[in-house]
Amino acid sequence: MTSGSGDEVKTNSLNNKEIARYSRQIIVPDIGVKGQTRLKTSSVLIIGAGGLGCPAALYLVGAGIGHIGLVDYDVVEENNLHRQLLHDEGSIGKPKVTSAAEALKRLNTDLKVSEFCCALESSNALGIIKRFDVVIDASDNVATRYLLNDACVLSGKPLVSGSALQMEGQLTVYNYKGGPCYRCLYPQPPPPETVNNCSDAGVLGVVPGVIGVLQALEAIKVLLGHNGTLGSRLLLFDGSDTQFRNVKLRSKNGDCVVCGTSPTITELIDYVEFCGSSPNDKDKGIKLLNDDERITAQELARKMKSDEKFVLLDVRSNGEFEICALPDSVNVPLSIAEKEIGLDMIKEQIVKIQHSSDHERISVYVLCRRGNDSQKAVRLLKSKLQDLSLNIKDVKGGLHSWTHTVDDTFPIY
Numbered sequence: 001m002t003s004g005s006g007d008e009v010k011t012n013s014l015n016n017k018e019i020a021r022y023s024r025q026i027i028v029p030d031i032g033v034k035g036q037t038r039l040k041t042s043s044v045l046i047i048g049a050g051g052l053g054c055p056a057a058l059y060l061v062g063a064g065i066g067h068i069g070l071v072d073y074d075v076v077e078e079n080n081l082h083r084q085l086l087h088d089e090g091s092i093g094k095p096k097v098t099s100a101a102e103a104l105k106r107l108n109t110d111l112k113v114s115e116f117c118c119a120l121e122s123s124n125a126l127g128i129i130k131r132f133d134v135v136i137d138a139s140d141n142v143a144t145r146y147l148l149n150d151a152c153v154l155s156g157k158p159l160v161s162g163s164a165l166q167m168e169g170q171l172t173v174y175n176y177k178g179g180p181c182y183r184c185l186y187p188q189p190p191p192p193e194t195v196n197n198c199s200d201a202g203v204l205g206v207v208p209g210v211i212g213v214l215q216a217l218e219a220i221k222v223l224l225g226h227n228g229t230l231g232s233r234l235l236l237f238d239g240s241d242t243q244f245r246n247v248k249l250r251s252k253n254g255d256c257v258v259c260g261t262s263p264t265i266t267e268l269i270d271y272v273e274f275c276g277s278s279p280n281d282k283d284k285g286i287k288l289l290n291d292d293e294r295i296t297a298q299e300l301a302r303k304m305k306s307d308e309k310f311v312l313l314d315v316r317s318n319g320e321f322e323i324c325a326l327p328d329s330v331n332v333p334l335s336i337a338e339k340e341i342g343l344d345m346i347k348e349q350i351v352k353i354q355h356s357s358d359h360e361r362i363s364v365y366v367l368c369r370r371g372n373d374s375q376k377a378v379r380l381l382k383s384k385l386q387d388l389s390l391n392i393k394d395v396k397g398g399l400h401s402w403t404h405t406v407d408d409t410f411p412i413y
């Protein structure tokens with residue numbers, strides 16, 4: 001016998017369709033009808049519809065969370081598809097929140113999705129966050145982490161924070177049950193040039209997958225008031241040897257400027273200024289050198305066609321050099337160039353050129369992917385090789401600029 005809506009059991013707030021759909025989960029003692037009902041009436045905000053946000057959203061929606069909010073200003077790119085699995089080839093060029101919302105609604109038509117196709121900023125963060133019960137930080141930059149942290153403290157929301165890079169990931173819950181906030185542990189942002197992101201350092205797609213799914217788990221446990229939540233603990237995942245480790249975090253800092261006993265931050269500040277870096281990793285250019293210490297990709301192209309002899313030093317990693325490289329460039333990764341062995345390799349190249357050139361002053365043009373590491377390398381080499389008569393310059397904008405201004409068939413990654 002089928003039962004219409006009028007015959008549904010009224011003793012709980014799950015309808016028959018929901019009981020059937022979530023039955024395998026409802027019979028878990030930690031969930032039960034009460035827990036499932038709680039999930040249905042709960043809302044989770046996810047900042048970032050990328051490598052962490054996609055799996056987190058997928059599992060939250062699968063679990064029956066009633067309302068998901070997605071914040072992302074970006075559009076889907078081909079290089080996202082190895083890890084951001086709510087998006088597919090047909091979504092390239094679409095806003096990520098639209099693409100993700102469509103995929104999530106295909107999974108669960110009862111879902112309410114709020115799409116915020118914008119950057120999270122000091123002007124909009126509190127207004128968005130207050131509409132949700134739990135916030136998931138699935139962003140990829142320091143400015144957004146501080147902004148989100150402060151906004152969650154000011155709004156009294158738990159913050160499930162995850163990160164992933166290369167083969168490693170991290171996960172914790174801030175501002176939860178008297179535990180620390182992000183600022184308690186990191187009162188000051190790191191220098192912008194020391195921060196790595198997926199775009200520069202890479203990430204194995206599975207790793208944010210693992211962390212994002214665990215973010216969904218923690219968010220669910222927070223909503224259910226479960227005791228085992230990762231508050232005051234940090235989970236470290238090492239994908240290279242498949243190990244999980246838990247470390248106890250320092251407790252809440254009484255002097256914390258946002259969650260301490262006498263906070264000085266009582267409203268959101270300018271986080272780009274505070275961190276010295278922009279949330280948008282695509283324009284994360286640094287400027288360490290003066291203009292007379294740099295040449296453009298077009299100038300390099302002219303020099304390559306001329307008789308001038310010079311060392312073209314590519315300071316990207318070996319793996320990146322393998323992807324693509326300019327002819328006659330020599331690969332000494334920045335991390336090696338900092339060491340004696342790297343400097344010796346570079347000196348060897350300089351000596352080679354000296355033998356074949358009439359010029360007394362040898363030029364070294366330093367190249368990387370986007371023109372950040374090359375500037376660091378120029379600074380380094382100028383100090384380490386100052387006894388040699390050298391003209392060391394970096395190639396502005398690196399290989400990306402080469403593709404854009406010299407040779408559009410040169411691969412971009």
Ligand SMILES: [Zn+2]
Pocket residue numbers: 180181182183184185253256257258259260
């Ligand atoms: Zn704090």
